[in-house]
Amino acid sequence: MKLEILLLGALLNRPSTGYELKKFFDTHGRFMRSNTTMSQAYRTLAAMEERGWVEHTLEERPGASNAKRYHVTEEGHTVFIDWLNRPYNPPTRLGDPDLYARLGYAGFMTVEQVINLLDIEINTRLAEVARYRHRDRTRFDEPPPGYDLELGGQMDEWLHRQGAGAVDRHIASLTELRRRLLDGEPLNPEPAAETKERSR
DSSP states (O other), rough: OOOHHHHHHHHHHHOOOHHHHHHHHTGGGGGTTTTTOOOHHHHHHHHHHHHHHHHEEEEOOTTTEEEEEEEEEEEOOOOOHHHHSSSSOOOTTTTTTTHHHHHTTTGGGHHHHHHHHHHHHHHHHHHHHHHHTTOOOOOOSOOTOOOHHHEEEEEHHHHHHHHHHHHHHHHHHHHHHHHHHHTTTTSSOOOHHHHHHHHO
16 A cells, blocks of 8 residues: 555544654554555655645644644545545455555445445455366476475465465455445444343
8 A cells, every 4th residue: 555645544534743653553554554664654744745735733842842743735635535436456465455445444435435345346356266266276297306295285275275264254244344334234233242231
């Protein structure tokens, strides 16, 4: 995920200082883009400010350097919404953050847009399952010298089952999310036990 988009999303949620952005990258932001350093963030913010996407105000701090608090401009807001609404092209690798980053900003979208996003992802993954699930996974005609055929074969099968299970769970969870959105149901229903306990 591009750092500019991640920063715009974070600052639209809350105008922030560099310290507050570091806390974001150490927690929520790490799931959208790994290994982001603050030097990268500051360089990107400076470039974004030159483009007119963000601006900052100075906050005086007694006994310390003034802090810059970054805000998204109207132009930056437009850039972010344009990214959110551009056509979604599912990555070939499951787990790339683009889908979940978009879902994380669903508040800027309509239910119909979210369902369309889910449809694209679900249909792409179903097509991949149909095409690749039962492919010929033979690795070689003759194993190379030093290759443990039994261990390698067992590991290949384990990895295949792990990957297949992850894709199946992904499809099932998005299909259920889609159903709940269509039916207007809560996306996070309370477990039955908690509901009963609260009603006492």
